[in-house]
Amino acid sequence: MTENRNETDYISLYERLKAHNEEGIYPFHMPGHKRYAGKAPVIDPYGIDITEIDGFDDLHHPEGCIMEAEERAAKLYGTFKTYYLINGCTGGILAAISACCGRKDGILIARNCHKAVYNVVMINRLRPYYVWPERHVITPASVKEALEEHDDIGCVVITSPTYEGYTSDISEIADIVHEYGITLIVDEAHGAHFPWSDMFPESSIKLGADIVIHGIHKTLPSLTQTALLHVCSDRIDLTEIRRYLSVYQSSSPSYVLMGSIDHCLEYIRNDMTAYDAAAVNGGTGICDTDHSESDYRRYTAKLRRCYEQLAELKNLYVLPWGSDRDASKIVICTDRVEIDGLQCYNILRHTYDMQPEMYSAEHVILMTSVWDSDDSYDRLVQALKEIDGGLDSRVSEDPEEAVSSGTDVRTTDKTYRYPHNETVTDIHSAVHADSMDIIFEGSAGYISCDMVYLYPPGIPYIVPGERISAECVGLLDIYKKRGYAVKGMADMEGRLIRVMK
Numbered sequence: 001m002t003e004n005r006n007e008t009d010y011i012s013l014y015e016r017l018k019a020h021n022e023e024g025i026y027p028f029h030m031p032g033h034k035r036y037a038g039k040a041p042v043i044d045p046y047g048i049d050i051t052e053i054d055g056f057d058d059l060h061h062p063e064g065c066i067m068e069a070e071e072r073a074a075k076l077y078g079t080f081k082t083y084y085l086i087n088g089c090t091g092g093i094l095a096a097i098s099a100c101c102g103r104k105d106g107i108l109i110a111r112n113c114h115k116a117v118y119n120v121v122m123i124n125r126l127r128p129y130y131v132w133p134e135r136h137v138i139t140p141a142s143v144k145e146a147l148e149e150h151d152d153i154g155c156v157v158i159t160s161p162t163y164e165g166y167t168s169d170i171s172e173i174a175d176i177v178h179e180y181g182i183t184l185i186v187d188e189a190h191g192a193h194f195p196w197s198d199m200f201p202e203s204s205i206k207l208g209a210d211i212v213i214h215g216i217h218k219t220l221p222s223l224t225q226t227a228l229l230h231v232c233s234d235r236i237d238l239t240e241i242r243r244y245l246s247v248y249q250s251s252s253p254s255y256v257l258m259g260s261i262d263h264c265l266e267y268i269r270n271d272m273t274a275y276d277a278a279a280v281n282g283g284t285g286i287c288d289t290d291h292s293e294s295d296y297r298r299y300t301a302k303l304r305r306c307y308e309q310l311a312e313l314k315n316l317y318v319l320p321w322g323s324d325r326d327a328s329k330i331v332i333c334t335d336r337v338e339i340d341g342l343q344c345y346n347i348l349r350h351t352y353d354m355q356p357e358m359y360s361a362e363h364v365i366l367m368t369s370v371w372d373s374d375d376s377y378d379r380l381v382q383a384l385k386e387i388d389g390g391l392d393s394r395v396s397e398d399p400e401e402a403v404s405s406g407t408d409v410r411t412t413d414k415t416y417r418y419p420h421n422e423t424v425t426d427i428h429s430a431v432h433a434d435s436m437d438i439i440f441e442g443s444a445g446y447i448s449c450d451m452v453y454l455y456p457p458g459i460p461y462i463v464p465g466e467r468i469s470a471e472c473v474g475l476l477d478i479y480k481k482r483g484y485a486v487k488g489m490a491d492m493e494g495r496l497i498r499v500m501k
C-alpha cells in the first residue's frame with residue numbers, strides 16, 4: 001500500500017520531536033538532561049559539529065584536548081583512567097569484555113545483565129556461565145561457587161545497580177574475583193550520579209571493581225549515547241581497551257557528544273565545589289535542606305521530600321531508598337492493587353501528562369535527575385495521590401518480594417520473571433546453527449537461536465543456546481497477551497521463534 005501514500009502525507013520524525021517537546025509531557029525518563037527542564041547551554045549543534053581538524057585531537061588516539069578532558073574526568077571520578085564513550089554503555093561493555101576475556105574461553109555473567117553482554121559473548125564465541133540474582137542482587141557466595149566450579153573463566157560481569165536501583169555487594173564480590181586472579185567488570189550504567197551525593201549508594205569505582213561503565217546520558221545531564229568507561233585498577237591492559245574501543249566505536253566520533261560529556265562533567269565539578277562548601281547538618285554530608293547553592297543538594301532535598309510524601313500512599317507502594325537502593329529511581333509497585341504496571345503507566349502518561357521510563361507487570365519506574373524542574377515532584381506526588389485514592393488494596397503480599405522474584409500475584413502465585421532455561425550450547429553456535437521458525441506457543445523443549453527480552457530493560461528471558469522451558473513460554477505468553485513489548489523473536493509480531501533443527 002505504500003506506493004499509494006501521498007508523499008507529503010506524513011509527519012517527519014524531526015517535526016514529531018519538536019511537537020513533543022512543546023506538548024508539556026513531563027520526562028520522568030532518560031536522558032538525564034530532561035530536555036532543558038532545568039538549565040542547559042543554548043547551543044547550535046551544527047555550530048560545534050566538526051571532525052578531527054587541527055587543534056581538536058582524535059578520540060581514538062588522544063594527545064591533546066580530548067586526552068586532557070579524559071584526564072579531568074578520571075580525576076573527578078577518582079579512577080586510574082577514564083575513556084569518553086560516544087556509542088553508549090553498549091560500546092564500553094563490548095570493549096571491556098573483549099579486552100578482558102582475550103585469553104580464556106569462559107565468562108561468568110550475572111543472568112540479569114543487559115543484552116549487550118550476551119552479544120559480545122556471541123561475537124567472541126565465549127562460553128557463558130551464569131549467576132542468578134536473589135532478591136534483586138548477586139550474592140558473593142554464588143560468584144565464589146561458580147569460580148570454584150569452572151577454571152576457564154576470564155572475567156566476571158555484574159550489573160549493579162539494576163534497573164530498579166538495587167546494588168550488589170561489589171566490595172565482597174571484587175575480593176573473591178581477585179582471589180582467582182581475574183577481573184571484575186561492573187555495568188554501573190544507571191549509577192553515574194552515585195558519587196555526587198551521600199543519598200545514593202557507593203559507586204563500584206570505590207568498591208574494588210576493575211572496570212566500571214557509566215551511562216552518563218541515563219542519570220546525568222548529558223546527551224543520549226554519552227557514556228564513560230572507567231579503569232579502576234592496574235589489572236587492566238590499557239592497550240587492549242583502546243584497541244577494542246576503536247573496534248566498537250565510530251571512526252567519526254561526534255564532537256557534539258564529546259562536547260556534551262565535557263560540559264556535563266564541568267557542570268558536576270562546579271556543583272561539587274558548591275556542594276562541599278554548603279555546610280549542612282554539621283558537615284555530615286547528609287542533605288535535608290533546599291537552602292543551599294548546590295544543585296545536587298537541592299535535588300536530593302526534593303527527592304527526600306518526595307519519598308516522604310509518597311510514603312503516605314495507601315494502596316500503591318513505593319520502593320524505599322537506602323544505601324543499597326538508588327533513590328533517583330522512583331519505583332511504584334502495583335502488585336497489591338487492581339491495576340497492573342502497564343495500566344498505571346498509561347494513567348500517568350495519558351491523564352497526567354507524565355512519561356515514565358518503563359513499566360513491568362508489577363511496577364512503573366520513574367527516573368529523576370539533578371535537572372528535574374522544581375514543580376515536577378509536586379506534580380508527581382499529586383498525580384500518584386489521586387491515582388492511589390481511586391484504588392483498592394486487594395492483595396496483601398510483600399511488595400519488595402514481588403519485584404525481586406517476579407511473582408505475578410494477578411495470574412499464578414509463582415511465575416518467576418527470569419525462568420531458568422538449561423544452557424545447551426554457546427550463543428555463537430546457536431545463532432549460526434541450522435534453524436527453523438516455529439510458533440512460540442509450541443516452542444518448549446527446543447533450543448533457541450533467538451534472544452528474547454522485554455525492552456526496557458533489555459535483559460533476556462531466552463538466550464540463544466538455551467532450551468526453552470515451558471515455564472518461560474507460559475510467562476512470555478502472559479506478557480504478550482497483556483500488551484507488553486516482547487522483542488527479539490523471529491517475526492516483528494512476536495508469533496515465531498527461531499530454534500535449532
Ligand SMILES: Cc1ncc(COP(=O)(O)O)c(C=O)c1O
Pocket residue numbers: 087088089090091114116159163187189190215225227456457458
Ligand atoms: C544495565 C544497562 N547496561 C547497559 C545498557 C546499554 O546502555 P546504552 O543504551 O547507553 O548503550 C543499558 C541500557 O539501558 C542498561 O540498562
